[in-house]
Amino acid sequence: xxxxxxxxxxxxxxxxxxxxxxxxxxxxxxxxxxxxxxxxxxxxxxxxxxxxxxxxxxxxxxxxxxxxxxxxxxxxxxxxxxxxxxxxxxxxxxxxxxxxxxxxxxxxxxxxxxxxxxxxxxxxxxxxxxxxxxxxxxxxxxxxxxxxxxxxxxxxxxxxxxxxxxxxxxxxxxxxxxxxxxxxxxxxxxxxxxxxxxxxxxxxxxxxxxxxxxxxxxxxxxxxxxxxxxxxxxxxxxxxxxxxxxxxxxxxxxxxxxxxxxxxxxxxxxxxxxxxx
Numbered sequence: 001x002x003x004x005x006x007x008x009x010x011x012x013x014x015x016x017x018x019x020x021x022x023x024x025x026x027x028x029x030x031x032x033x034x035x036x037x038x039x040x041x042x043x044x045x046x047x048x049x050x051x052x053x054x055x056x057x058x059x060x061x062x063x064x065x066x067x068x069x070x071x072x073x074x075x076x077x078x079x080x081x082x083x084x085x086x087x088x089x090x091x092x093x094x095x096x097x098x099x100x101x102x103x104x105x106x107x108x109x110x111x112x113x114x115x116x117x118x119x120x121x122x123x124x125x126x127x128x129x130x131x132x133x134x135x136x137x138x139x140x141x142x143x144x145x146x147x148x149x150x151x152x153x154x155x156x157x158x159x160x161x162x163x164x165x166x167x168x169x170x171x172x173x174x175x176x177x178x179x180x181x182x183x184x185x186x187x188x189x190x191x192x193x194x195x196x197x198x199x200x201x202x203x204x205x206x207x208x209x210x211x212x213x214x215x216x217x218x219x220x221x222x223x224x225x226x227x228x229x230x231x232x233x234x235x236x237x238x239x240x241x242x243x244x245x246x247x248x249x250x251x252x253x254x255x256x257x258x259x260x261x262x263x264x265x266x267x268x269x270x271x272x273x274x275x276x277x
Contacts (some may be wrong), residue, residue: 009050009094012086012169019048021165024082025158028075037072042082049086053093066100072109074118079161081110083168126156128200135208176197209239213277225247 023045031040043064073081085107092098130149137145200245215226230237246264249255255263271277 009090012049012052012090014166016052017083017086017165017169018162020045020082020086021079021158023048024075024079025161026163036070038075039068039071042071043067043273045082046086046089049089051253053089054121066103069104069107071107071111073115074122076122076157076160077118077164078111078114079164080168080171081107081114083165083170084110084172086165087169087172101114116165122160125200127153128204130205132200135204141210183192205239205243209236209243211238211242211277213238214275 024041027044028038028043029041030044032038046067047064050060052062054063067085085103088103092103092246112222130153134145134149139145139147192276212227213230218224234240246260249263250260252258268277
């Protein structure tokens with residue numbers, strides 16, 4: 001038998017919320033499409049809670065249909081949204097009049113702020129910091145580099161998702177009133193994290209992007225190398241130019257990652273044959 005609350009509605013346990021977080025962890029971009037993006041993954045992740053709240057086939061079907069609308073956010077930092085919606089669904093199952101439009105409006109109002117913070121904090125800053133640590137070990141021939149990265153990334157992601165889902169469920173609709181989600185706070189946090197991310201990417205570029213030229217010439221019986229001149233102007237000048245070119249092509253010319261990789265390989269091969277690089 002299901003544990004019942006004070007209003008005869010099934011209680012949502014920590015185990016249920018962990019099940020939601022586990023589904024969201026593995027399936028947050030499954031069946032992703034350009035029309036509604038993460039809608040199927042959101043409904044699938046919430047399904048264990050919906051099954052406990054709505055016993056009838058029609059009620060359960062209506063609940064799933066309610067969440068088959070457009071939804072898209074950063075998956076890890078945005079996990080409180082699915083917890084908050086689980087709490088709101090329980091309120092609705094308990095008899096409170098909460099229209100479908102209200103539930104979808106709450107999702108729409110939350111996904112943007114969480115995406116802004118999540119993309120800056122998780123997808124950029126934290127991921128770049130972990131990669132810099134792991135890449136440093138890998139370049140030294142330490143096989144533990146990629147292993148440590150994978151273990152730490154999965155552990156942090158799982159912790160953030162389970163904590164986020166539980167936090168969202170405890171706050172419920174009050175998550176909208178959080179001071180952390182005010183426009184001014186989001187702007188400050190996003191700007192700070194973007195600066196941090198740029199600093200990390202700059203350090204990664206200077207450390208791991210290797211590009212030099214063997215071009216040299218003799219003047220008055222003295223050999224001069226182009227690389228020494230560039231180093232005198234700015235150390236790592238060529239790697240900086242190459243990273244800037246990659247950013248320009250990706251940002252303003254809409255080149256895909258695979259196209260950039262192919263371009264890099266071709267330039268490297270041609271430059272090596274012509275003894276430019």
